[in-house]
Amino acid sequence: KKGTEEPLPGFAPSQPVVFCSLFPVDNAQFEDLREAIAKLSLNDASFSTEMETSAALGFGFRCGFLGLLHLEVIRDRLEREYDIELITTAPSVIYHVHMRDSTMIDLHNPADMPDLTHVDHIEEPRIKATILVPDEYLGDVLKLCQDRRGIQIDLTYAGTRAMVVYDLPLNEVVFDFYDRLKSVTKGYASFDYSMEGYREDKLVKMQILVNEEAVDALSTMVHAERAEARGRAMVEKLKDLIPQHMFKIPIQAAIGGRIIARETLSALRKDVTAKCYGGDVSRKRKLLDKQKAGKKKMRQFGKVDIPQEAFISALKMDG
Numbered sequence: 001k002k003g004t005e006e007p008l009p010g011f012a013p014s015q016p017v018v019f020c021s022l023f024p025v026d027n028a029q030f031e032d033l034r035e036a037i038a039k040l041s042l043n044d045a046s047f048s049t050e051m052e053t054s055a056a057l058g059f060g061f062r063c064g065f066l067g068l069l070h071l072e073v074i075r076d077r078l079e080r081e082y083d084i085e086l087i088t089t090a091p092s093v094i095y096h097v098h099m100r101d102s103t104m105i106d107l108h109n110p111a112d113m114p115d116l117t118h119v120d121h122i123e124e125p126r127i128k129a130t131i132l133v134p135d136e137y138l139g140d141v142l143k144l145c146q147d148r149r150g151i152q153i154d155l156t157y158a159g160t161r162a163m164v165v166y167d168l169p170l171n172e173v174v175f176d177f178y179d180r181l182k183s184v185t186k187g188y189a190s191f192d193y194s195m196e197g198y199r200e201d202k203l204v205k206m207q208i209l210v211n212e213e214a215v216d217a218l219s220t221m222v223h224a225e226r227a228e229a230r231g232r233a234m235v236e237k238l239k240d241l242i243p244q245h246m247f248k249i250p251i252q253a254a255i256g257g258r259i260i261a262r263e264t265l266s267a268l269r270k271d272v273t274a275k276c277y278g279g280d281v282s283r284k285r286k287l288l289d290k291q292k293a294g295k296k297k298m299r300q301f302g303k304v305d306i307p308q309e310a311f312i313s314a315l316k317m318d319g
Contacts, residue, residue, distance in 0.1 A: 013045065014045070014046040014066065015193065016046070016065055016066065018064070018065040018174050018175075018178070019063065019064050019065070019091055019092065019174050020065075020071060020090065021054070021060050021061065021062050021063070021088075021092075021108075021109060022061050022078070022088060023057040023060030023089070024058075024084055024087075025085040025086065025087055027058045027059065029085075030058075030059045030060075032082065032084055033060075033086075034061075036078050036082040036084060037061055037078070040077060040078070044074075046065075046066050046070070047063065047064070047065065047074060048063065048064035049061045049063045049064070052109070054111055054216075057087060057111065057216060057217070060087075062108060066178070067179050067182075068091075068178075069179070075088055087217050089109060089111075089217045089218075089219075090110075090218055091174040092108075092171070092174065092220065093124065093125050093170045093174055094106050094107065094108055094125065095107040095123065095203070096123040096124075096198050097113075097114065097119055097122050098121050098122070099118050100118055100119070100120045107122075110206075110220055113205045113219075113221075122201070122203045122221075123198040123201070124169050124203060124221075125171075125195060125196075125197070125198055126167055126168065126197060126198070126199050127168050127169075127170050127193040127194065127196055128167060128196045129145075129150075129165070129167075129168045129191065129192070130163065130164075130165050131145075131163070131164050131166070131181070131189055131191050132161055132162070132163050132189065133161065133185055133188065133189040133190075134160060134162075134185070134188050135157070135160050135161065135162050137185040137188065138162045140184040140185065141164060141181065141184065141185065141189060142164065144180055144181060145166045145168065148169070148173070148177060149168070149169055149172055150166040150172075151166065151168075152165075167196065169201070170195075171203075171222075178191060202225065203222070204221070204223075205219060205220075205221055206219070206222050206227055206253055206255055206260075207219050207253070207254045207255075208234060208238070208252070209250075210238070210242070210249065210250075210251055210304050210306065211250065212250065227255055228260045231254075231255075231260045231261040232253070232260075232261040234253055234261075235252065235253050237313065238310060239251055239263040239264075239265050241306075241307065241310035242304065242310060244266065244267065245265075245267065245268065245305075246267060248264060248265065248266060248267045249264070249267075249304055250265075
């Protein structure tokens with residue numbers, strides 16, 4: 001009725017804490033995805049989007065969410081209500097990659113990481129995180145921040161509540177930090193952050209290989225000192241999430257050409273010797289060898305179907 005051009009002071013839009021990219025499996029559905037995202041944005045002010053392009057995945061949207069649950073709800077609505085099959089990339093941030101020829105490029109998707117021989121150093125975004133938490137949960141919050149490479153800046157008290165301020169890498173926050181924070185504080189903590197700029201660190205690109213093929217949507221940038229632990233956790237989780245196939249599937253985490261973790265998903269096995277009653281053992285061995293050769297051939301040409309839930313569930317490593 002009485003509109004105003006200036007908003008009331010003190011009101012600020014909600015800040016996204018998880019970022020990931022959504023790409024249509026079929027590039028012909030890009031316009032459908034654009035229209036669907038526009039409609040969802042109308043009734044969800046906390047859902048932020050911008051268009052992006054990936055050399056590996058084509059045209060898509062980089063989206064901001066309030067948490068992993070919010071991400072899953074939006075993704076499920078797009079697939080169910082608009083019938084669009086999606087590729088959901090691992091949550092990530094924008095990195096500054098400084099090249100040896102003194103140029104700098106913005107890296108939106110780890111799948112598009114340039115050849116390391118041309119890279120001088122990589123900078124990651126840092127945030128100033130302010131957390132208000134009841135005193136009884138403070139120890140768990142401090143441990144969570146330390147585990148995410150945080151640097152404590154300040155700690156003050158107001159009655160029975162503590163306000164802790166940390167310098168944190170945004171990369172560690174976008175995975176499941178907010179969900180973990182709510183979990184360890186039984187939902188009583190509040191979290192806010194502001195960007196502090198970029199800082200150089202030892203970052204490497206970690207790839208996930210399924211049946212010896214790189215899965216671009218699961219490529220992530222990780223700190224070099226934590227790469228092995230994160231790689232091991234991801235391949236163990238994927239082993240539980242990917243259904244068994246008729247052939248054996250190796251699941252590997254790799255940095256460059258070096259494999260840092262591996263799990264093997266066993267094949268579904270039919271008992272080919274079930275109808276062999278008695279007789280020479282060589283007959284059973286012949287049938288088993290024939291089955292083994294068939295599975296080896298199947299592995300060479302077989303395609304591994306990774307369920308969409310695996311792309312997000314694999315990231316919930318601390319749950």
